[in-house]
Amino acid sequence: MRQDGAWTTATVKAVADAARDVRQIDLEPDMPVARPEPGSHIDVIAQVHGRPERRSYSVVAAPAPGQLRIAVKQLSDGRGGSTFMGRLTVGDQLLVSRPQHLFRLAYDAPGYVLVAGGIGITPIYGMALSLARRGAPVRLLYTARSTADMPFLDKLRDVLGDALELFSSSQGQRLLLPDAFGGLPADGLAYVCGPLRLQVAAREAWESVGRPARLLRTESFGSSGRFPAEAFTVRIPRLDKTVEVPSDRTILDALLEAGVPMIADCLRGECGLCVLPVLAAAGIVDHRDAFLSPAQQLENAAICTCVSRAVGCDLVLDTFDR
Amino acid sequence: MSGPSFPENAWYAAAWARHVAEDLLPRQVVDRKVVLYRRGDGRAVALDDACWHRLLPLSMGRLDGEDVVCGYHGLRYGPDGRCVFMPSQETVNPSAHVRTYPVVEEHGMVWLWPGDPALADPATVPDLSLAARPDWAGRDRDYPLACNYQLVVDNLLDLTHETFVHAGSIGNAAVAEAPFETTHSGREVVLTRWMLGIEAPPFFAKHLGRPGPVDRWQIIRYQAPSTVTIDVGVAPTGTGAPDGDRSQGITMQVLHTVTPSTEGTCRFFWKLVRNYSLEDQALTDGLFADSESVLAEDRVVLEAQQHALDDHPDKVFYNLNIDAAAMWARQLVTAMTAAESGSGSFAAPSVR
Numbered sequence: 001m002r003q004d005g006a007w008t009t010a011t012v013k014a015v016a017d018a019a020r021d022v023r024q025i026d027l028e029p030d031m032p033v034a035r036p037e038p039g040s041h042i043d044v045i046a047q048v049h050g051r052p053e054r055r056s057y058s059v060v061a062a063p064a065p066g067q068l069r070i071a072v073k074q075l076s077d078g079r080g081g082s083t084f085m086g087r088l089t090v091g092d093q094l095l096v097s098r099p100q101h102l103f104r105l106a107y108d109a110p111g112y113v114l115v116a117g118g119i120g121i122t123p124i125y126g127m128a129l130s131l132a133r134r135g136a137p138v139r140l141l142y143t144a145r146s147t148a149d150m151p152f153l154d155k156l157r158d159v160l161g162d163a164l165e166l167f168s169s170s171q172g173q174r175l176l177l178p179d180a181f182g183g184l185p186a187d188g189l190a191y192v193c194g195p196l197r198l199q200v201a202a203r204e205a206w207e208s209v210g211r212p213a214r215l216l217r218t219e220s221f222g223s224s225g226r227f228p229a230e231a232f233t234v235r236i237p238r239l240d241k242t243v244e245v246p247s248d249r250t251i252l253d254a255l256l257e258a259g260v261p262m263i264a265d266c267l268r269g270e271c272g273l274c275v276l277p278v279l280a281a282a283g284i285v286d287h288r289d290a291f292l293s294p295a296q297q298l299e300n301a302a303i304c305t306c307v308s309r310a311v312g313c314d315l316v317l318d319t320f321d322r
Numbered sequence: 323m324s325g326p327s328f329p330e331n332a333w334y335a336a337a338w339a340r341h342v343a344e345d346l347l348p349r350q351v352v353d354r355k356v357v358l359y360r361r362g363d364g365r366a367v368a369l370d371d372a373c374w375h376r377l378l379p380l381s382m383g384r385l386d387g388e389d390v391v392c393g394y395h396g397l398r399y400g401p402d403g404r405c406v407f408m409p410s411q412e413t414v415n416p417s418a419h420v421r422t423y424p425v426v427e428e429h430g431m432v433w434l435w436p437g438d439p440a441l442a443d444p445a446t447v448p449d450l451s452l453a454a455r456p457d458w459a460g461r462d463r464d465y466p467l468a469c470n471y472q473l474v475v476d477n478l479l480d481l482t483h484e485t486f487v488h489a490g491s492i493g494n495a496a497v498a499e500a501p502f503e504t505t506h507s508g509r510e511v512v513l514t515r516w517m518l519g520i521e522a523p524p525f526f527a528k529h530l531g532r533p534g535p536v537d538r539w540q541i542i543r544y545q546a547p548s549t550v551t552i553d554v555g556v557a558p559t560g561t562g563a564p565d566g567d568r569s570q571g572i573t574m575q576v577l578h579t580v581t582p583s584t585e586g587t588c589r590f591f592w593k594l595v596r597n598y599s600l601e602d603q604a605l606t607d608g609l610f611a612d613s614e615s616v617l618a619e620d621r622v623v624l625e626a627q628q629h630a631l632d633d634h635p636d637k638v639f640y641n642l643n644i645d646a647a648a649m650w651a652r653q654l655v656t657a658m659t660a661a662e663s664g665s666g667s668f669a670a671p672s673v674r
Binding site: 002037101102103104105106107108109130131133134214217218219220266268270271272290291292293295296 | 374400402403404406411412413415416417419421422424438439440442
């Protein structure tokens with residue numbers, strides 16, 4: 001069930017570097033919070049260019065009762081949330097939500113493969129520890145540029161031992177997802193969190209070994225695509241408007257700011273409420289959502305405006321104003 | 323009272339196993355509304371009884387194979403809680419799911435673990451094994467009570483009330499005169515009362531079918547947080563019953579477990595079993611009917627007691643000497659809830 005939308009003030013209790021460009025932040029919300037389940041996340045209000053913007057971060061652990069630990073990757077081409085989060089120091093305050101549970105671990109599967117790409121380790125970490133402590137058959141495949149980019153390695157090595165497999169892409173080490181998935185028992189589950197490319201690869205590998213889609217669990221905050229984010233222009237003939245979308249803002253944000261009436265809910269490319277028709281796209285549409293099917297994404301007739309972007313072209317969109 | 327009176331990290335009876343059948347069965351267990359059903363291979367499952375989308379109880383929907391279909395917009399959930407169909411779109415929102423709970427079937431009951439699934443160890447299901455053994459016969463029931471579950475536990479751990487509440491049936495002075503011993507451990511409280519070399523009460527004399535003095539026992543065993551078994555019987559004196567050999571005697575056990583629904587309500591499960599005259603259905607039904615009327619008398623007291631608690635929110639109980647076992651039981655529960663408070667029931671992974 002969805003938690004209510006209440007925000008509460010949280011105080012930064014500790015900050016530390018968890019890996020290269022990864023900042024670990026311990027927050028203590030004013031209201032008491034239940035201990036978070038593995039895979040949960042919180043929303044925070046980040047100040048980006050002086051504007052309050054909602055961002056989501058997985059809860060890594062509860063370092064102390066009533067505290068929540070998150071880890072934030074510093075993204076040079078991000079939307080500005082990580083810059084704000086990275087500058088937080090002890091004693092700073094910000095608004096946070098209760099822990100939300102959208103990437104929930106099912107405990108009764110006969111086997112698990114967990115796949116984490118880079119900062120995608122944050123929801124996977126608690127799952128791995130919980131499953132390993134329980135003695136469940138689990139493998140964790142963890143990939144990043146190098147081990148210097150992998151937070152929480154010491155603890156994971158401690159608890160998981162041989163069940164932890166590391167892949168440093170800078171050394172040419174590649175995940176062999178079909179092998180890993182193929183080795184699962186029939187009702188085995190896979191949980192995948194990482195960049196869009198990793199998720200697409202996981203879905204293809206899952207399908208290639210004949211597994212039912214319902215047993216593959218992925219989480220994305222819609223923050224990565226097949227291409228780096230760049231600025232572009234959206235034209236809406238129906239409203240006679242032209243709107244600039246900077247590289248660190250979404251189409252949805254830019255349209256709202258330009259006074260285009262929109263509805264949206266999840267802001268992570270899942271619910272489909274913010275989808276608009278595409279009238280023309282001369283270049284690539286970088287679909288970053290999970291709402292449109294692969295066929296619909298190929299067709300390019302619609303775009304999920306809270307996450308997806310244009311690459312090397314401007315977009316002509318329609319709205320439902322009548 | 324601050325915080326819930328029940329721990330989350332414990333197994334609670336959700337239903338007698340035979341009641342989890344073809345249909346969706348809604349139940350409330352420690353404040354959680356769940357829907358129970360069986361998978362194709364017979365395994366019971368428990369899902370949150372609220373659709374991810376608009377919260378309509380899934381128990382108002384229908385079961386289609388192993389999937390639950392919401393009765394409002396047709397969202398479909400697998401037995402793992404995953405949403406596998408949404409109307410009017412080509413994909414399924416990857417976040418859409420309902421929570422599932424660890425469930426085990428043991429002693430003819432379906433048990434549910436509302437707390438941290440990582441801690442749900444089937445070996446810690448309360449021991450009600452006599453409820454499902456071929457060498458014991460009996461009949462069970464369950465129903466909701468409008469009182470806090472601990473009032474029921476208190477009641478079962480203090481049989482002094484028999485003399486007053488059940489004066490017309492099982493209450494008499496003899497039992498209250500015998501000395502008893504209360505022992506306790508990490509998860510249990512046991513009251514033991516032996517009456518050695520006495521004349522058998524008429525009921526037991528008839529069922530034992532042998533003349534002469536008997537050793538009579540009453541052993542009440544509490545298993546935290548909410549299971550109580552009452553073991554009673556007689557054996558001819560000198561046949562070794564006090565030392566553990568009951569082979570010459572007859573035993574009845576009343577098995578009870580109470581599942582909190584909310585702070586002020588619970589569901590009461592009980593079964594009276596015996597290890598003699600196993601085929602005598604008339605005896606089974608007679609014992610069941612007698613127990614029913616005794617428990618109905620308890621129900622009046624317990625629900626009135628809850629009303630009184632609600633009427634006097636500023637009042638707490640005084641305790642008498644007879645309440646020792648109930649107080650030990652409450653102390654065990656307090657230790658369990660204290661271990662969970664402030665942090666919820668989830669054991670968080672520590673980080674270096």
